Amino acid sequence: MNLESPQAVAAALRSVDYLPDDRISQVVFLANRLDKPILVEGPAGVGKTELAKALSRVTGKDLIRLQCYEGLDEAKALYEWNYKKQLLRIQADVDHDWEEIEQDIFSEDFLLTRPLLEAIRSENPVVLLIDEVDRVEVETEALLLEILSDFQVSIPELGTMEARTQPMVVLTSNNTRELSEALKRRCLFLHIDYPDAQREQEILAARVPGLSEHLAAQVARVARSIRSLDLKKAPSVSETIDWARTLLALSIDDVDEDILGDTLHVLLKYQTDIEKAAKELTSSPQA
Amino acid sequence: MLGVITGFIDELRAAGVPVSMVEAIDGMRAVEAIEIGDRVALRETLRATLIKNQRHERAFDTAFDVYFSTVPLPDSTPVEEGTRPDLPSADGSDRAPFDIDALLDDLLQALAGLDEEAMRRGVRTAVDELAGMEPGRPVGGTYYLYRTLRRLDLADLEARLIDALTQDEELSEFDRRLLREEVEARLEQLRQEIEEEIRRRLVADRGRDAVARTLRRPLIEDIDLMHATTKDLQEMEAAIGPLTRKLAARLARRRRKRAGRLDFRRTMRKSLATGGVPVEPQFRHPRPHRPEVWLLCDISGSMATFSRFTLQFTHAMATHFSKLRSFAFVDTIDEVTDFFGAGVDFGSALLRVTTEAEVVWLDGHSDYGNSLETFNARYGRQLTPRTTVIVTGDARNNYRAPRDKVLGEIAASARALVWLNPEPRAYWDTGDSAMSHYATHCTSVHEVRTLRQLEQFIEELTLPGTRAAQNA
Numbered sequence: 001m002n003l004e005s006p007q008a009v010a011a012a013l014r015s016v017d018y019l020p021d022d023r024i025s026q027v028v029f030l031a032n033r034l035d036k037p038i039l040v041e042g043p044a045g046v047g048k049t050e051l052a053k054a055l056s057r058v059t060g061k062d063l064i065r066l067q068c069y070e071g072l073d074e075a076k077a078l079y080e081w082n083y084k085k086q087l088l089r090i091q092a093d094v095d096h097d098w099e100e101i102e103q104d105i106f107s108e109d110f111l112l113t114r115p116l117l118e119a120i121r122s123e124n125p126v127v128l129l130i131d132e133v134d135r136v137e138v139e140t141e142a143l144l145l146e147i148l149s150d151f152q153v154s155i156p157e158l159g160t161m162e163a164r165t166q167p168m169v170v171l172t173s174n175n176t177r178e179l180s181e182a183l184k185r186r187c188l189f190l191h192i193d194y195p196d197a198q199r200e201q202e203i204l205a206a207r208v209p210g211l212s213e214h215l216a217a218q219v220a221r222v223a224r225s226i227r228s229l230d231l232k233k234a235p236s237v238s239e240t241i242d243w244a245r246t247l248l249a250l251s252i253d254d255v256d257e258d259i260l261g262d263t264l265h266v267l268l269k270y271q272t273d274i275e276k277a278a279k280e281l282t283s284s285p286q287a
Numbered sequence: 288m289l290g291v292i293t294g295f296i297d298e299l300r301a302a303g304v305p306v307s308m309v310e311a312i313d314g315m316r317a318v319e320a321i322e323i324g325d326r327v328a329l330r331e332t333l334r335a336t337l338i339k340n341q342r343h344e345r346a347f348d349t350a351f352d353v354y355f356s357t358v359p360l361p362d363s364t365p366v367e368e369g370t371r372p373d374l375p376s377a378d379g380s381d382r383a384p385f386d387i388d389a390l391l392d393d394l395l396q397a398l399a400g401l402d403e404e405a406m407r408r409g410v411r412t413a414v415d416e417l418a419g420m421e422p423g424r425p426v427g428g429t430y431y432l433y434r435t436l437r438r439l440d441l442a443d444l445e446a447r448l449i450d451a452l453t454q455d456e457e458l459s460e461f462d463r464r465l466l467r468e469e470v471e472a473r474l475e476q477l478r479q480e481i482e483e484e485i486r487r488r489l490v491a492d493r494g495r496d497a498v499a500r501t502l503r504r505p506l507i508e509d510i511d512l513m514h515a516t517t518k519d520l521q522e523m524e525a526a527i528g529p530l531t532r533k534l535a536a537r538l539a540r541r542r543r544k545r546a547g548r549l550d551f552r553r554t555m556r557k558s559l560a561t562g563g564v565p566v567e568p569q570f571r572h573p574r575p576h577r578p579e580v581w582l583l584c585d586i587s588g589s590m591a592t593f594s595r596f597t598l599q600f601t602h603a604m605a606t607h608f609s610k611l612r613s614f615a616f617v618d619t620i621d622e623v624t625d626f627f628g629a630g631v632d633f634g635s636a637l638l639r640v641t642t643e644a645e646v647v648w649l650d651g652h653s654d655y656g657n658s659l660e661t662f663n664a665r666y667g668r669q670l671t672p673r674t675t676v677i678v679t680g681d682a683r684n685n686y687r688a689p690r691d692k693v694l695g696e697i698a699a700s701a702r703a704l705v706w707l708n709p710e711p712r713a714y715w716d717t718g719d720s721a722m723s724h725y726a727t728h729c730t731s732v733h734e735v736r737t738l739r740q741l742e743q744f745i746e747e748l749t750l751p752g753t754r755a756a757q758n759a
Contacts, residue, residue, distance in 0.1 A: 006321075006328055026321075026331035033320045036313075041341065087561055175341070177529045184339040185309055191341045197472065221465045228468070230632055257461045272632065281461065 003032045003059075017206045018047070018054035021199060027190045028055065037148050037169035039133075039187035044174055045236020046192045052129040052170040061168065062122070065129045066115040068136045077143055078153060080112045106157040116144075117153055120163035127168045133183075134173040141180050144171075148186045195237065197224045203237060208244045218255045219244045226267060226277050235267040243267050257282040288323060289315070291495075292333075295354040298499045299337065302346045303506040306337050329355060342507050342526060353499045356487045385416045387438065395444065398473050399451045410480045413439060418485060422492050425501060428485040435481055445470055508738040512593050512709050520596060523738055524633075527603045530742060535607040537748045538578035538675060547571035579610040579673045581701075583662065585680030586646060587617045587653040593709040597679045598640060602633045612666075617646040618654035620662045653683055655721065656690035663693050670700040679707045679735075682715070682722040689721040695728040703730040707744070711736060 002008045009032070010025035020028070028051075031038045040048040056063035066077060074080075086105040093101060113121060119128040130144065146152060151163035171187060173179060195203060200220040204211055211219075223240045235243075243266045252259055261282045268274045296311050314336040321328045330351055338347050390412055397405035414420070417438040418431040448470045458466065489498045507522050515523070553569035582601050586594040594615075601613045605627040612624045626639040648657065670676070676697060698704040706729045708715065708722060715722040726732045733744045 022327050023331045023334070026328055027335045030317050030320065030332060030335060034313075034317060039339075083566055084561060087564065087566070091562075175525075175529065177532055178340075181305075181307075181339075185307060187339075188335040189339045190335060191344065197469070218465070221469060224472075225465060225468050230634055232632065256459060260461070276632070281464065 003029060005029065012058045013054055014206075016054050016057040018050060019199060019203050019206055020051075021195070024051065024190065024192065027188050031188050032168065034188075035166055037171060037187045038190055039171045039173065039179070039184065040190045040192060041173045041175050042192035043194065043234065043236070045238045046194055047237055048172040048192060049129065049131055051192075052127055052172070055168060055170065056127040059125075059127065059168070062124065062126045063129060064115050064119045064122070064126050064167075065131060067131045068133050070135055070137065072136050072140055074143060076114055077116050077140075078114050079117045079155060080114065081106070081157075082110045082112045086110050108158070111155075111158075116147055117161065119167045119169075120147065120151055120153060120165075121161065122167070123164060125165040125167060127170065130169065130171045132174060133171045134176045134179060138180055141183050145182055145186065148183070194223075194227055194234070197221055200224070200237065200240065204241060204244050207241050208248060211244055211248055212253060215247060215253055215255070216244065219247070222255060222260065222281075223267070225281065229277060229280055231268070231273045231276065232270045233268070233273060239267050288318075291354060292318065294495065295333070295350060296337065298350045298354065298496075298503075299343075299347065301499075302350065302503050303509055304338065304343045304346055310337055310339070326355060342522075346504070346506055349502050349504070350499055352483060352486050353490055353502060354495050356483075356490050387416075390416070391439070391444065391447075394439070394477070395447055395451060398444075398448055398477065401473075406477065407480060410477070410484050414481060414484045414488065420485070420488060420492075425493070425497070426489075428482070428489050428502075431485045432478075432482055435485070436478065441474055441478070445474060448473070508742070510738070511736055512596050512738075513590075513736070515592055515596065520592075520599065523596070524599060524603075526738055527600055530738075530745060531600065531603045531607050534604070534745045534748070535578065537745055538580065577610060577673075578608060578675065579671065579702075580604065580608050580612075581670075581674055581676045582611070582613040583620070583658075583676065583678045583680075584613065584615050585617070585653060585655075585678075586615045586640065587651070589653065589683060590681060590709070593679070593681075595637070598637055599633060602627050602631075602636055614662065614666075615640055615644050615646050616655075616658035616662070617648075617651055618657055619646060619648035620658045620665075621645045622666070652685045653680075654687050655680065655682060655684045655725070656688045656693075659693045659697065660690055663697055667697060667700065670697065672700075672702055674701045676701045676704045677707065678704070678725075678729075679709070681708055681710045681720065682706075682725055683719050684721045686719045689724040691721070691724040691728060694725055698728045698730070704728065705730055705748075706732045707735040707741075708732065709736055710734070 003012065006022070006025045006029040009029045010020050013020045013025065013028070027038060030036070040051060042048055052065075053063060055061075089105050089110070090101060111117075115128070119126050133141070133144070146154065148169065151166060153161045155161060194200075197217075197220040200223060201213075201216045204216040204219055205213070208216075219240055223235055223243075227234045243263065246263055246266050247255065247259070250263075261278055264274050264277055268277060292315065293311075296306050296314070299306050314333055317332045317336050318329065321332050323329065333351065334344070334347055338344060390409060393405065394409040394413070396402070397409055413435055414431075417435045419434060420431055445467075449466060452466060452470065486498070486502075507519065507526065510519050510523075548571050550569045550571045554565050554567075557567055557569055558565040582597075582604070584594055584597045584601065586598070598615075601611075605611050605613075611627075612622065613627060614620050615623045621644040623640050623644050626636045626643070648654070648661075694704070706725060710720070712734045714720065722732070733740070735741050735744055
């Protein structure tokens with residue numbers, strides 16, 4: 001697939017139903033051109049992870065995903081020695097010289113690759129998605145640095161493993177904590193915010209087949225209106241899509257106060273938020 | 288081009304945005320890869336390589352507008368200096384018959400039809416005719432903006448635009464609201480266009496560096512909390528969340544032991560996978576330490592903006608600490624913990640603090656002495672060696688008795704006592720400030736005037752592990 005200009009990137013992403021704005025297509029273009037990872041930041045549910053998936057669809061590369069969580073360590077992110085197999089090897093072969101066995105059991109055959117190593121060892125180029133990188137501790141972040149800047153992993157027993165193919169790397173963050181400078185420096189930074197009403201309308205049209213233009217415009221406007229309130233959790237793009245699907249399923253073609261009041265729970269997930277939005281947007285507050 | 292970009296990077300740095308050498312080089316390399324004439328591409332390229340924090344985007348946008356605004360403007364000849372003999376005199380007294388109504392009609396049509404080109408044309412005329420710009424004046428353009436907008440009368444334009452878009456249909460209250468928001472969004476776009484246009488002309492008039500200097504505003508983390516505007520505070524809100532999380536992590540941290548005791552059962556179980564050889568011993572996880580935090584906030588008049596910030600902070604903290612208690616005081620103290628319960632939004636919590644909390648005893652002027660005494664008498668016995676007490680206030684006591692011994696008692700029964708003062712250190716102990724009286728009893732005292740300082744305070748926070756160590 002051709003990613004030779006921002007416009008081409010935009011067209012390619014559109015063809016897989018991901019609607020990028022100028023910023024997104026520009027950054028993707030640059031990342032591809034300069035071989036740099038993209039760090040995507042923004043509120044939950046604006047399509048950060050979706051971007052990586054769309055990229056993998058566009059380029060036809062496999063997606064390898066590393067979901068980050070507190071307590072993620074080397075053994076789960078990079079590689080681990082398959083000690084069961086190593087033990088078997090030792091037990092099966094007691095007669096051999098120890099030196100020889102030691103040489104043998106620390107070879108690639110006994111290595112369990114985890115997502116990061118897998119991504120760079122893959123024969124075919126891949127898209128590597130490191131999801132919610134803000135969840136790991138600062139210390140663990142350091143694990144990523146070598147991969148992100150040099151696309152290689154150092155294993156003490158084996159030496160440095162270099163990438164066979166250059167993976168396209170996307171990191172996402174919900175910004176629950178500041179990422180380290182070292183990590184940010186190695187990445188292109190992309191902040192995705194909620195789309196404006198017009199783009200959201202286009203997204204809805206692309207994602208919810210059968211949605212009338214009128215309803216899409218209305219849904220997008222209601223979403224904007226609700227986001228302007230001071231809520232615990234503003235509705236994400238995926239939630240507005242769900243809401244549009246709900247309306248479609250109920251064969252509603254015009255949203256009014258009552259319908260909004262009855263279906264608000266699709267958009268909002270906290271009772272206090274639902275009450276607040278109901279009070280603001282409809283004249284007859286829901287219980 | 289290279290010169291402009293380095294100038295631009297210098298400007299970003301001068302505004303406080305940290306742009307490292309590596310990032311600057313990346314930026315240059317990236318610019319090589321794009322088409323230089325495309326302004327949007329240039330902006331997003333520089334943004335992605337130079338800005339690594341969303342809080343810095345505002346500074347970036349301002350600087351970018353100034354440094355890369357010399358895109359040739361079609362039919363904008365009047366901008367050139369010397370060719371504008373018809374400039375209005377200093378007070379903007381109107382001369383030539385300029386038809387403002389025609390302009391308004393044009394703008395209205397452009398806005399209703401979402402015709403960006405027509406809108407830009409209208410904006411240029413508006414700035415030409417209404418801003419009354421004077422070459423050479425060292426201003427940032429806010430005044431010109433105000434002048435243009437006043438003549439355009441946006442409120443009236445809004446009403447007319449709504450009428451134009453309704454097309455005589457009868458709208459329900461709900462539809463009307465949605466329409467109004469749509470119209471507001473379009474007018475906001477108009478406002479931004481005007482601002483940009485004015486900025487473009489200022490740059491043409493006075494040069495990039497000069498305009499950039501006038502427009503430079505402190506970053507959100509450098510804004511003085513005592514003088515922050517409501518809008519600033521709202522922007523800060525996004526930054527507060529991660530900070531409280533960090534504080535929670537700091538307070539929970541203990542001296543790191545390797546691990547807990549050996550967990551025999553899990554070790555045996557795991558060893559089954561390796562033929563009964565316990566290859567990996569398993570340990571019990573050390574029990575995480577639950578931090579207990581009590582916040583005491585001065586919410587008197589002199590602290591108005593700062594206290595709003597601290598209450599915002601309290602609100603954010605309430606979601607991270609299960610054992611958070613908050614207190615507000617002016618000349619006496621009251622507990623406000625319940626106002627910040629789970630799921631309560633900040634606005635209503637703030638309202639309840641200001642209306643329901645009993646914080647005024649006599650005259651509503653700060654009285655730290657009485658507040659602390661009341662606090663100690665009412666709640667002092669509930670303090671435990673695990674409690675960290677954080678006091679926020681300027682220690683301006685209106686020349687009343689500081690009664691700082693009480694604070695000593697509080698400190699003695701808590702794990703630690705930290706005082707955050709929003710005043711510059713140089714002002715402490717001047718006038719009615721009793722800071723040094725109180726400081727002697729505190730585990731540590733910090734000047735927290737900006738978000739950056741708060742961050743620094745959290746970064747450097749080390750608290751004694753137990754009270755025993757402190758009292759020894």
